[in-house]
Amino acid sequence: MQIPKLIGFHAQPPTALKVLLGAIPFLIIILLYSHLGEIHRELKPDSLLMPSFTEVGDKVAELTTEPENKRRPTPTLFGDTISSVSNLLIGMVISSIVALVLGLHMGLSRGLNGLIGPLFTLISFIPPILAVPIVIASMGKDDGGKITLIVLGLSLLMAGNLRDYVKDLPKELLIKTQTLNASWMGVLYRTYLPLMMPKLIDQLKLNIGTAWIMLFTAEFVAASQGLGYRIYISRRWLDMSVIVPYMLWIAAISFVILWTLNQTKKHCFRWSTLG
Structure with a gap:
């Protein structure tokens, strides 16, 4: 009997597949945030609610150096x-x-x-x-x-x-x-x-x-x-x-x-x- 790799009670996905499956939710969140953030910043340019990744990076640099x-x-x-x-x-x-x-x-x-x-x-x-x-x-x-x-x-x-x-x-x-x-x-x-x-x-x-x-x-x-x-x-x-x-x-x-x-x-x- 061949052990399934993805679906089933006895599935045993290989390490590479586990890493890929674990990364998928994070990629979805990042893509959604990027898309929705652009829409939000176009509607409200002065809002701080959904900053861009560049703005977040600049702020992190400030918090870790100043x-x-x-x-x-x-x-x-x-x-x-x-x-x-x-x-x-x-x-x-x-x-x-x-x-x-x-x-x-x-x-x-x-x-x-x-x-x-x-x-x-x-x-x-x-x-x-x-x-x-x-x-x-x-x-x-x-x-x-x-x-x-x-x-x-x-x-x-x-x-x-x-x-x-x-x-x-x-x-x-x-x-x-x-x-x-x-x-x-x-x-x-x-x-x-x-x-x-x-x-x-x-x-x-x-x-x-x-x-x-x-x-x-x-x-x-x-x-x-x-x-x-x-x-x-x-x-x-x-x-x-x-x-x-x-x-x-x-x-x-x-x-x-x-x-x-x-x-x-x-x-x-x-x-x-x-x-």
Whole structure:
């Protein structure tokens, strides 16, 4: 039986065909934008809504070479990137630590889960984005407020999923570990913690978008620098020559973070990818 290359449940397109199929949607979008953009610019020459590729290129060159002002000598795009990405990564690291501690201990300790489980569940039902006014009002425009919002948006969600993951692990694992005279600390940190690390990486991969949302929400409300802040102030004039490159840049950063997490899981926890 010949395996189909394109259509069918068992189709296995070759690498060249995969690349071609993946490029087709992008080519269609570029052609549509080019055609519709020409029509739009003829009707509204002063509009910034659909700039030409030349205008976008000139704007990108300006953002990557010229500083925002004399107090910030770093080019605008790089300064915004450093500001946002540093807050994002710090928030994700803190969220990971909080989620690991809560998820591990609540999953293994019924007493602790009974003590803080109801409060944990109640807080997790409240959209963290509602905490933006409180956090900004109490912590101001500093980076601490942005990091706090990321932690609120990620940590409880990931902790709940990790807790459920620990509960679903076979009970025989705990029994066998205790049979070998493992201490309480040994059970937690030598047996269960390594099993949770690949799951934590999966949770981070799933919640990259949530982390960006919390960060950008804070930058929209109170910030003077950052990727979200730049998009927000450009929104007032619908300056798509800034908004579109920034959106693509954010997607590229997300791809790098996702790739790094995948490589970390692959090389540090190779056993989790077997089978």
